Amino acid sequence: MGVALEDDTAVERRIVAPGKAVEQRPRRRIVGGDRRQNVRHALPLYSAAIESGAFPADAERLKRVFAAQDGLLFVSPEYNGSVSPLLKNAIDWASRPTGDEGLVALVAYRGKAAAIMSASVSPFGGLRGLIHLRQILSTVQALVIPEQVLIPNAHAAFDESGALKDALPASLVDMTAMRLAKVAAALAS
Numbered sequence: 001m002g003v004a005l006e007d008d009t010a011v012e013r014r015i016v017a018p019g020k021a022v023e024q025r026p027r028r029r030i031v032g033g034d035r036r037q038n039v040r041h042a043l044p045l046y047s048a049a050i051e052s053g054a055f056p057a058d059a060e061r062l063k064r065v066f067a068a069q070d071g072l073l074f075v076s077p078e079y080n081g082s083v084s085p086l087l088k089n090a091i092d093w094a095s096r097p098t099g100d101e102g103l104v105a106l107v108a109y110r111g112k113a114a115a116i117m118s119a120s121v122s123p124f125g126g127l128r129g130l131i132h133l134r135q136i137l138s139t140v141q142a143l144v145i146p147e148q149v150l151i152p153n154a155h156a157a158f159d160e161s162g163a164l165k166d167a168l169p170a171s172l173v174d175m176t177a178m179r180l181a182k183v184a185a186a187l188a189s
C-alpha cells in the first residue's frame with residue numbers, strides 16, 4: 001500500500017512511505033505502488049484531445065496501480081495555496097474512465113482510504129494545499145482519514161539522511177500511516 005508523488009523539490013525528495021522516508025534522488029515523475037513496486041510514470045498534461053486519441057499508457061498504468069491499492073498516501077508540497085499541478089494532473093488522469101467503465105466509476109479511488117501529508121518552508125506547513133487536496137480526493141470518492149501531517153519550516157525539519165529531526169512530527173507520520181493502514185484494511189474487508 002502507498003502511492004507517492006515524487007518531484008525534484010526538497011519536500012518531495014522526502015517521500016513518505018508508511019512511516020518511512022524513501023528515495024531522495026531528484027526526479028519529476030509520479031511514483032506509484034508500494035516499496036516493492038516503485039514504478040515511475042511520465043504523464044502528459046491532461047487534455048480531452050489526448051484522452052480521446054489514445055489514453056496514455058502511463059496514465060492507464062498509474063490508474064491501475066491506484067486501483068490495486070486498499071489505501072493511498074499522498075505527500076505533497078503547496079503551490080500558491082493549493083496542490084501542485086503535477087499532483088492534480090496525476091489525480092485527474094487516474095480519475096478518468098477507461099474501457100467499459102462508466103463516467104463516474106472512479107475505480108482508482110472509490111471505496112479506498114486515503115491519507116494526506118505536506119511539508120513547506122512556511123510556518124503553516126502547506127495547510128492550505130492539504131485543504132484542497134482533501135476536497136479533491138473526496139470528490140473522486142476516496143475516504144480521506146481525518147488525521148493528516150503538516151511539516152512546517154521544512155528547510156530545517158529534515159536531517160541529512162532525510163529523516164525528520166523532531167520526534168513529534170515523526171510520530172505523527174507513523175500514527176497517520178498506521179491509521180491509514182487500519183482504515184484501508186477495514187474498508188477492504
Ligand SMILES: Cc1cc2nc3c(=O)[nH]c(=O)nc-3n(C[C@H](O)[C@H](O)[C@H](O)COP(=O)(O)O)c2cc1C
Nearest residue numbers: 008009010011077078079080081082120121122126
Ligand atoms: C508556483 C509556485 C508556488 C508556490 N507556492 C507555495 C505556497 O503557496 N506555499 C508554500 O509553502 N510553498 C510554495 N511554493 C514553494 C514550493 O512548495 C517549493 O518550491 C517546493 O517545495 C520546493 O522546495 P525547494 O525549493 O526547497 O526544493 C511554491 C512554489 C512554486 C514554484
